[in-house]
Amino acid sequence: MSDAIISIKNLGKKYTLSHKHGGNYVALRDVITEKIKGIGQGILRPSAKRHQSKSEEEFWALKDVSLDIKKGEVLGIIGRNGAGKSTLLKILSRITEPTTGRIHIKGRVASLLEVGTGFHPELTGRENIFLNGSILGMGRSEIKKKFDEIVEFAEIEKFLDTPVKRYSSGMYVRLAFAVAAHLDSDILLIDEVLAVGDVAFQKKCLGKVRDVGKDGRTVLYVSHNLRSVRNLCSRSIYLKIGKISHNGLTSTVVNEYERDNLLDNGISNITIRENEEIKHTSFCIKKIEIMNVEGDNTNLFKYNDIMVMDVTLMGEPDTSHYSFEYRIYGTVGTAERIKSLITVAASGPFHNIYFHKKVKKIRIKLGPLTLSSGDYSISTSIMTGNVRQDTWEDCCSFNITDCQAYVKNNEVSLAGCILQHSFSIL
Ligand SMILES: Nc1ncnc2c1ncn2[C@@H]1O[C@H](COP(=O)(O)OP(=O)(O)OP(=O)(O)O)[C@@H](O)[C@H]1O
Numbered sequence: 313m314s315d316a317i318i319s320i321k322n323l324g325k326k327y328t329l330s331h332k333h334g335g336n337y338v339a340l341r342d343v344i345t346e347k348i349k350g351i352g353q354g355i356l357r358p359s360a361k362r363h364q365s366k367s368e369e370e371f372w373a374l375k376d377v378s379l380d381i382k383k384g385e386v387l388g389i390i391g392r393n394g395a396g397k398s399t400l401l402k403i404l405s406r407i408t409e410p411t412t413g414r415i416h417i418k419g420r421v422a423s424l425l426e427v428g429t430g431f432h433p434e435l436t437g438r439e440n441i442f443l444n445g446s447i448l449g450m451g452r453s454e455i456k457k458k459f460d461e462i463v464e465f466a467e468i469e470k471f472l473d474t475p476v477k478r479y480s481s482g483m484y485v486r487l488a489f490a491v492a493a494h495l496d497s498d499i500l501l502i503d504e505v506l507a508v509g510d511v512a513f514q515k516k517c518l519g520k521v522r523d524v525g526k527d528g529r530t531v532l533y534v535s536h537n538l539r540s541v542r543n544l545c546s547r548s549i550y551l552k553i554g555k556i557s558h559n560g561l562t563s564t565v566v567n568e569y570e571r572d573n574l575l576d577n578g579i580s581n582i583t584i585r586e587n588e589e590i591k592h593t594s595f596c597i598k599k600i601e602i603m604n605v606e607g608d609n610t611n612l613f614k615y616n617d618i619m620v621m622d623v624t625l626m627g628e629p630d631t632s633h634y635s636f637e638y639r640i641y642g643t644v645g646t647a648e649r650i651k652s653l654i655t656v657a658a659s660g661p662f663h664n665i666y667f668h669k670k671v672k673k674i675r676i677k678l679g680p681l682t683l684s685s686g687d688y689s690i691s692t693s694i695m696t697g698n699v700r701q702d703t704w705e706d707c708c709s710f711n712i713t714d715c716q717a718y719v720k721n722n723e724v725s726l727a728g729c730i731l732q733h734s735f736s737i738l
Contacts, residue, residue, distance in 0.1 A: 316380035317499065320379045320380070320414075324374055324411050374399050383530055385525075385546070389532060390550050404499075404532070423492065424501065485513075545562045594628070595634070601622040630696065636695075687711050
């Protein structure tokens with residue numbers, strides 16, 4: 313027998329979706345046909361037959377999931393909407409039955425799933441605390457010992473004797489979290505619900521989850537907030553259309569997930585310009601390629617990494633020399649994109665770096681990338697004298713992950729952030 317507190321083998325969950333076709337409508341075409349037929353036979357039919365066909369579609373929300381979780385692990389579960397994360401937690405908390413496979417759980421499970429589960433709406437906050445405790449197998453005196461801590465954590469003293477159906481969703485989550493985290497369970501399942509609370513309470517909860525992990529309890533944490541997953545979980549799984557796509561160190565798994573998202577959003581580390589876009593000019597930027605210092609194509613970088621950008625040009629300028637210019641724009645936190653320019657400091661004033669007109673490929677080494685986590689986009693131009701011969705806006709993007717040092721700066725403008733760079737000719 314393994315030392316896993318949760319052991320999941322070939323787990324699958326199938327849903328059957330029914331689609332109704334036709335519904336209750338009667339097509340005009342059919343009414344007319346029926347009437348004509350009726351007239352021809354001397355019979356007037358009462359009505360055309362109503363169309364109602366039903367088709368059923370089978371759909372696997374989880375397929376062949378196998379996973380062992382050790383006691384004391386804080387496991388992150390990430391994935392796109394509909395990937396099966398909540399389904400997995402619902403099966404583990406026995407809200408839903410699996411269709412295939414089996415699970416083995418050694419211990420008591422407390423879960424914090426969708427708002428609305430776990431509490432009895434007609435009962436007061438106080439009564440629900442006792443109800444939850446007894447469901448977990450705790451005696452009244454044991455629950456009493458934890459009661460004050462729960463109430464204090466949830467900050468709902470005034471509403472203790474109000475039925476929870478009158479609570480706001482924020483109050484509900486506060487109490488639900490406090491109950492799940494403080495009562496004696498061996499395993500704590502947390503789904504995205506924390507997003508409902510305000511930011512201060514979310515922080516408090518994340519701190520508590522960390523403590524729960526340190527106490528040797530096991531936590532399964534589903535979230536779209538990748539920063540919190542990175543901070544809390546040593547191991548994570550990435551669910552993709554119901555299957556485990558990656559399972560391992562959180563930093564690696566989150567990077568894979570972010571990479572998939574970037575690629576799916578059309579953000580690529582090699583961009584080649586469409587011919588239609590460059591018809592207007594005889595000298596233009598044709599291709600941009602982003603790499604790390606090892607020469608691997610990537611657009612995922614960590615704080616302090618060096619980025620290599622190869623630029624391929626097409627055509628020739630009328631002048632004997634040209635210069636190349638680029639700008640980096642960043643997003644700030646999760647807020648909408650802010651066009652903040654990062655100043656790039658060259659070894660000399662960078663508009664003074666001229667290339668001979670025959671030079672068709674240049675390499676820029678940029679960094680250390682002392683940038684906060686997030687997406688950045690690059691725009692490029694080529695100049696002859698003061699004239700912009702060609703500009704390619706948002707020609708490529710990159711993403712900074714694992715920025716520990718600059719976390720605080722996420723809220724400040726990126727303007728004025730100075731990066732070093734150097735040019736070479738290929
Ligand atoms: N009761 C149900 N009947 C039919 N389909 C369902 C049911 N519950 C979930 N699904 C489907 O199963 C898939 C997985 O859903 P699930 O809620 O587990 O995804 P998720 O990864 O938690 O997504 P999100 O990040 O949006 O919460 C989805 O396509 C969802 O529509």
